[in-house]
Structure formats: structure tokens, C-alpha cells
Amino acid sequence: MPFEANAYDQVGRACWYGPRLHGRTTASGEIFNQNRLTAAHQSLPFGTRARVTNLDNGKSVQVKINDRGPHVGNCSIDISRAAARRLDMIKDGNARVRIQAAGR
Structure with a gap:
């Protein structure tokens, strides 16, 4: 199914989370798996598919919202380690991103 980014469009910061919460509910x-393409967001409904684009390098990834957060700093979305790897932001820990969501 093609991605249609019309319903939600925001620029902010993405942070990533992984080993510490891997295996927790x-x-x-759902059980959090740092190796899946998932994310935490404060308001997007669970099951929403969102495209997250790293504005520094143009790389993007589609994630499924399955958690609430972020709970720290000035991040707009927390993404899994696997998603952070695709965005090439593991080392930096966070990145300026565009978040586009279309629904479930």
C-alpha cells in the first residue's frame, strides 16, 4: 500500500531507544522489540504508520506507532534502534526530522 502523507506533518527532533526497554510492554x-521499525509518539494513534525523514541526510523510514513518548528532552518522537539505524543517527542519538503520518 503506498504511503500517503497528508494527515499529519511535523518537523521536530527524533531520539531513539532500544536495549534498556527491549522486551518490555x-x-x-505490544512487546517492544528494538529490531522492529516502531516508534513512540505523544498523540498519534497506535497503529499509525509514519514516515520519519532525517533532514540532515535525507534518509527516511516508515515506522508503526506502538508506544507513548518521548518522555525526555525536546524530542517529538522516539524511534526504535532499527529505525535509527536506517536514518543513520545511532551515533548522534538524535536528529532533526520530518514526521508524516497518514493513518493505519
Whole structure:
């Protein structure tokens, strides 16, 4: 199914989370797996598919919202380690991103 980014469009910061929470239950009830393409967001509904684009290098990844957060700093979205790897932001820990979501 093609991605349609019309419903939600925001520029902010992405942070990533992984090893410390791997295997724990997310706010949606799913088990967090740092190797899957998932994310935490404060308001997007669980199950929403969102495209996150690193504005510094143009790389993007599609993630599924399955948790609530971020709970620290000035981040707009927390992405899994796998998603952060695709955006090439593991080392920096955060990046300026565009978040586009279309629904479930």
C-alpha cells in the first residue's frame, strides 16, 4: 500500500531507544522489540504508520506507532534502534526530522 502523507506533518527532533526497554510492554500492549521499525509518539494513534525523514541526510523510514513518548528532552518522537539505524543517527542519538503520518 503506498504511503500517503497528508494527515499529519511535523518537523521536530527524533531520539531513539532500544536495549534498556527491549522486551518490555509498550503503552499499546505490544512487546517492544528494538529490531522492529516502531516508534513512540505523544498523540498519534497506535497503529499509525509514519514516515520519519532525517533532514540532515535525507534518509527516511516508515515506522508503526506502538508506544507513548518521548518522555525526555525536546524530542517529538522516539524511534526504535532499527529505525535509527536506517536514518543513520545511532551515533548522534538524535536528529532533526520530518514526521508524516497518514493513518493505519
